[in-house]
Amino acid sequence: MGEHSLQFAALVGSRICHDLISPLGAINNGMELMGMSGLAASPEMALISESVDAANARIRFFRIAYGAPSTTQLLGRGEITSILKDMSRGARLTLHWDPVEDLSRSEVQLAFLAIQCAQQAMPYGGTLSVRRAAQRWELTMDAERLSLDGAQWDTLLNAAEDMLGDPATLPAHVQFLLLPLHAKAIGRDIHLLREDAGARLCV
Incomplete structure (x- = not known):
């Protein structure tokens, strides 16, 4: 893999992570609104919330590990x-x-x-x-x-x-x-x- 191919792979990684952040954020916001509306907590809601948190954590990690490198940032x-x-x-x-x-x-x-x-x-x-x-x-x-x-x-x-x-x-x-x-x-x-x-x- 040449330097340009490596840069291209990093850009693809950054793009995927960037595009996944928004829908995960929307799910998280929706969960908060449902909680504020008085919806009773349930094991199913807790599972969804934990899954969203885990996905967000992985994407934050992957954005750095597989995204575009920078010596100045x-x-x-x-x-x-x-x-x-x-x-x-x-x-x-x-x-x-x-x-x-x-x-x-x-x-x-x-x-x-x-x-x-x-x-x-x-x-x-x-x-x-x-x-x-x-x-x-x-x-x-x-x-x-x-x-x-x-x-x-x-x-x-x-x-x-x-x-x-x-x-x-x-x-x-x-x-x-x-x-x-x-x-x-x-x-x-x-x-x-x-x-x-x-x-x-x-x-």
Whole structure:
């Protein structure tokens, strides 16, 4: 995938997220109006409300992870941690975001894609800590069971761009394709360090 193709994919991702935000917002507003009208709370209404909240959280995350990168637009810690908190609500994975400084959208995009890769390696939950060291990302995965084998990890660590056309590549693994491409675009490489208590993904 060339630079222009990567930019095109990012624009498509941004467009999809942008177009989904409005109808989800309308559903949420409708739910609030129904509550104000005196409609009694019910399990069905609670389920709809929880589903809308979950969808909104995912779209906020996806807009950064799969949208157009930017080295000039900054994201603050409050916004980042709010997105991650909403994304991980109800999950078996505990996520810690250590950086306190504002970061460019491109940097946060790398971190979010790396988080998705790490999540895939922790299907039974655990603790994922994200920090900055020497202007690079370090994601520490602490879990009783880690799944770090498979073609997707080979793709990530070896920047195997030929996997883009492989029909065996699953949509659920797209982050393993995009992370090395975005990292390469800004001169970064990716390392996976296995440790006794888990592993560290460095970008």
